[in-house]
Amino acid sequence: MNMDIFKIALAGNPNSGKTTLFNALTGSNHYVGNWAGVTVEKKEGRIQFAEHIMDIVDLPGIYSLSPYTLEEKISRDFILRENPDVVLNIVDATSLERSLYLTLQLIELGKPVIVALNMMDEAKKKNIELDLQNLSIALGVPVVPIVALKKEGIEKLMQEIIDAHHNKASYRPVKFNYGDEVENFVKEVELKLPKNLKEQYESRWIALKLYERDREIQNLVSPFEMESDLESPDRMANLRYKAIGDIVNGVAALEHIKYDISTDRIDKIILNPWIGLPIFGIVMWVVFFLTFSVGGYFADKVDTFFSVYLSNGISAILTFLQASDWMISLVVDGIIGGVGGVLTFVPNIAIIFIMISLLEDTGYMARAAYLMDDIMSKVGLNGKAFISMILGFGCNVPAIMATRTIENENDRMIAILINPFMSCGARFPIYVLFSSVFFPGNETAVTFSLYILGIAMAMLFAYIFRKTLFKGEKSPFIMELPPYRFPKTSDLLIHIWEKVKGYLIKAGTVIFAASVVIWVVLNFNTTGLVDITESFGATIGRFIAPIFKPLGFGTWQSALSLISGIVAKEIVVANTSIIYGLAENAGNAEVMAVLSQAFSKVSAYAFMVFVLLYTPCVGVIGVIKRETNSWKWTGFSVLYQFLVAWIMAFLFYNVGQLIF
């Protein structure tokens, strides 16, 4: 059979159900990559339907195609440059008016568009009756009602996509009427437009963009000198909404479109200043409680698997095969100890990611940003920055990418620089290990205190940066409060799997390699196989250790752990497991015995403080470089965090010693 392969771009407003539709279309048949040159997640999936293969690309959630934010620019460039055969525009039927603003712009780009009218179940519940036929005529493109959550209408949607692809050659976008002034302008431009541009782009779109004084398009058609007109973008936005008003009037009774009533009820409580903040506190506490307790329960099981069954099993097999001692040590202490020490925490990591995506998908995250706006304003940021901070509890890499939604450059720089203080999932194992040894019974409280310290430091430094390096007004808070919705378990699971997969891949590659390297470093020196205390590792550690002496953990072991932890924070635990041989002897007493020789209660806490605050891992350093586009700020970030960590650990250790 002859396969017919083509490309689809999926575009829509934030919260329109894009991810849900994407999953409904592709199942788990997709992968996450990055946009060329920028680190914004790019999801691609492949659908096979009869003899058609469709490659679908999920564009970032946007309100408009005017290139004012990076997301908008990415989406627009993709549609213009990558030439998708069909643009699939997902529209939330319950906020038709707002959503059509993007739809009109997509249609004007000239590629065949299909409108997937989502949330039809909610629209029905709210008695929003839509004349889909009229809508389709007004827009000049097919409109397919769907319920992405229940996979309703998906087949019809596929069929329309395929039809649109086949009829591509004869497709002509509808012209929305923007009144005489604009239309005359468009005519004039169309006459003068050079031929090559006419062939490459939809000329009406170019003309409209010129009218809007879109700088990029102005450069594209440089011969067109035109007087600047600061008002014209406003007029265009206004005219678009007018055109939409006309369309919607012919399609629905506008008065019926009311905001979600149950959301309104919930928000009366959640957004109430006196009740909302305490509830937010409780929500965060529950997030962490579940991460520690439920996650911890499963982590124990995984730990037993690695440290007892797998280690014993493998060493038995290797002994049976008469492998040499060093071979057994490499596999059991090095690889199983290191990688296993990290994999043990998969359950905790999975739970923190589940919780974060629940917060996002239900719509609560926008409320958290709202509630935190006042407090964040005190340190010179707006509430939106708090979202990237919460995401940092999962992993700082996507969290730093999420600062993209912050409009103002200075605000964004501050948000990026403080993000690593938010304690990511990879640092969590260290707290668990140390607090279970030194603070048994109080693990949760100790760990929680570190998270709080991280937030406090982030706030403090936001304030300091605002007053010194990035002076100026914070950008205003603008955020949609989407209705509360409940995500489907399978979507949640797909999402979590993507995140956990990343963690597993890291364990299988970076951590694996690091474990082997560390094992070698810890078992060899120039003369060959030696005792750990005479190894390269010990030598390196001893060389660095004096730096940490004033902090209470000046042993070569911790120095080596901390330095290697810059590769990935999990390595601190992997390393500790290898150094102290924690892998084979899960016995808590023994762990306690070894660790307590090296640390006191106070120095153990200082160590955790240091781990919380010091130089981010290479993954984060990389993303800081890409996002700030500056080596200077990347270097700054590496150094200032090391200094802050050192000073704080110093304070905790020395003050702690006076008290305890």
Next chain:
Amino acid sequence: MSLTHAKKGECFTLEYIESGNRAKRKLQDMGLTPGVKICVVSNSSFGPIILELRGSRIALGRGLVDKIAVRRIDE
């Protein structure tokens, strides 16, 4: 008048936005264009103001509120 002293439940027509380019553009893209009907969902001294317009709800920081010129709709 600006939205500063608008009370919960009151509705207005937007006249113009007097604000820097970016914020203004963003607001326009989200539907705050002249003539649109805006209702105030909440406006306390705490936190951002919440507006309802075109079927969606938008929270706006205090700093923006006095830059949005509106006219009261008399019912």
